[in-house]
Amino acid sequence: AGKSKVDDEVLDNLEEVLVTSDVGIETTLRIIKRIEERVSRDKYMGTSELNAILKEEVAALLAQNNTGEMLDFSNPSDKKPYVIMVVGVNGVGKTTTIGKLAYQFKKAGKSVYLGAADTFRAAAVEQLVIWGERVGVPVVKQQMGSDPASVAFDTLSSAKANDADVIIIDTAGRLHNKVNLMNELTKIKNVMQKVIPDAPHEVLLVLDGSTGQNAFEQARQFTKATEVTALAITKLDGTAKGGVVIGISDQFKIPVHYIGLGEGMEDLQVFAKDEFVESLFK
Amino acid sequence: MFENLSERLERSFKILKGQGSITEINVAETLKDIRKALIDADVNYKVAKTFTDEVKEKALGQDVLTSLQPGQLMVKIVHDELARLMGGTTVDVNIKANPAIILMSGLQGSGKTTFSGKLASMLKSKRGKNPLLVACDIYRPAAIDQLKVLGEQIGVPVYAEIGNKDAVEIAKNAVKFAKQNNHDLVIVDTAGRLAIDEQMMKEIAAVKAAIQPHETLFVVDSMTGQDAVNTAKEFNDRLDFDGVVLTKLDGDTRGGAALSIRTVVTKPIKFVGTGEKMDALDTFHPERMADRILGM
Ligand SMILES: Nc1nc2c(ncn2[C@@H]2O[C@H](COP(=O)(O)OP(=O)(O)OP(=O)(O)O)[C@@H](O)[C@H]2O)c(=O)[nH]1
Ligand SMILES: Nc1nc2c(ncn2[C@@H]2O[C@H](COP(=O)(O)OP(=O)(O)OP(=O)(O)O)[C@@H](O)[C@H]2O)c(=O)[nH]1
Ligand SMILES: [K+]
Ligand SMILES: [Mg+2]
Ligand SMILES: [Mg+2]
Helix, strand or coil: CCECCCCHHHHHHHHHHHHHCCCCHHHHHHHHHHHHHHHHHHCECHHHHHHHHHHHHHHCCCCCCCCHHHCCCCCCCCCCCEEEEEECCCCCCHHHHHHHHHHHHHHCCCCEEEEEECCCCCCHHHHHHHHHHHHCCCEECCCCCCCHHHHHHHHHHHHHHCCCCEEEEEECCCCCCCHHHHHHHHHHHHHHCCCCCCCCCEEEEEEECCECCHHHHHHHHHHHHHCCCEEEEECCCCCCCCCHHHHHHHHHCCCEEEEECCCCCCCEEECCHHHHHHHHCC | CCCCHHHHHHHHHHCCCCCCCCCHHHHHHHHHHHHHHHHHCCCCHHHHHHHHHHHHHHHCCCCCCCCCCHHHHHHHHHHHHHHHHHCCCCCCCCCCCCCEEEEEECCCCCCHHHHHHHHHHHHHHHHCCCEEEEEECCCCCCHHHHHHHHHHHHCCCEECCCCCCCHHHHHHHHHHHHHHCCCCEEEEEECCCCCCCHHHHHHHHHHHHHHCCCEEEEEEECCECCCHHHHHHHHHHHHCCCEEEEECCCCCCCCCHHHHHHHHHCCCEEEEECCCCCCCEEECCHHHHHHHHCCC
């Protein structure tokens, strides 16, 4: 036989789990609808089968090409140097994520250059320099207040001249509703192309895992300004679940590449869809 | 993505026009809409539920449906209730003692260091204080430098002990230093920490016990989602803080966390951060916050 309808109580409970994980009401209702449709079609036997269906439907919304196996720090791409530009709103963990990525690439035998293009926030350059020292990779910098595009240009030039494998450019945190600051990002990106025509190869948008529905607007606006190609979700070592990324990944078709799980050098993982979905239901 | 709440409610009320006053049955759909709007604004799931239940009690029996724009009337009920919950008597920051000691707390990246600078600058220029900033973040790379740069910008000295890895000791020494050097205000910046990080929560509790601050502030990012309640509750259980600072309101977040936090810890929101610059702070306006949550 099997059941073709999910109990209201189960659906209510599911709604609560998803909403309190920051999935958002719209995406939550979509997920519930998908499950109801699927169940009316396929039927299910017992709770464990229903749970499996549920997780499958949630995972299906996370954009493709982001299975762990495809991201390899020892061979990030056939581009050399491979240029990653890191963007996001204030305080989400951009600089820290760069430190962690540099550590991973270096460990995988790659030569890495960092560019301190946050020339605005107090001691942002020093912070990246300390990460550079920790990991043992060079940091290209200029004075505070100098043109970030010029720092990016310098970084690409010297990394290229030194035959580097990976370049990661830090940028100042900025709220996505500030038009001038968003235009500045577009400019930084364009200037890079004077040195390496197809750079940046990756624009990594960093989202704070404790952020709520505003992350949607962040993804929308940063994508407009810089064509974001990948997401990193930080601070998932806390109690926040980062569920908003499900709707974002689905709507903008941007894969999640990394998650941040702490403040240390090693606290970065390649995103694993199933584990992430599993963690929502814990 | 959001539809203005009053438009949404206007629509659901159209169906009900002519039914007289609000009853359990005819208000159900409307309340669902309100609840959705609150969740869209990042109000905590449970808080939103409780809130709509209370609004229902207020609305039942009211002659809303014969009014010309019942949706707007309902929005007003919701708005006023939101403002009431987030408001109450405004409590000033406690700087009467000499030296008055203020301790910052909060998650990583919420804006503690920036706010420490802003508050020092404001109390210096508007209240004639002679502040001392204290760098008790011994973990984050360049945290001390960051505070020093800000201190320089606003002309406030920064107390730091390079190499000392004991935040409690630094804080105690700083208070001693302040007393010896005629600083009537001490603002202690601390490292960001997760509420579930037992060791770090113990550290800040020990700092608090050692220096007995007159004001402990919980600094929270206004973009925070559902987890705001857990964090606020945990920090409050450990620190019994006196007030909340809501940062990054210059963005376009709806800021529902403000309501969630107020509801779970019943501590006043004392300041808001409205930018990265040292003068970008404001006092909290519950009416404006209610507008914002409702997308008005
Ligand atoms: N617990 C935890 N903390 C993190 C994580 N990633 C970053 N942080 C902390 O978050 C705070 C902000 O990190 P930064 O790397 O400075 O953030 P940012 O985006 O570069 O900040 P701005 O440049 O000021 O916009 C720091 O205290 C970091 O140590 C993480 O995955 N987990
Ligand atoms: N737009 C905006 N940015 C802010 C505001 N307050 C702080 N910031 C920015 O947010 C980021 C983090 O601020 P910090 O003051 O370093 O935060 P913190 O809580 O001290 O961070 P940790 O010490 O790493 O825990 C920085 O880029 C600040 O410039 C605000 O009100 N508006
Ligand atoms: K944050
Ligand atoms: Mg940074
Ligand atoms: Mg700080």
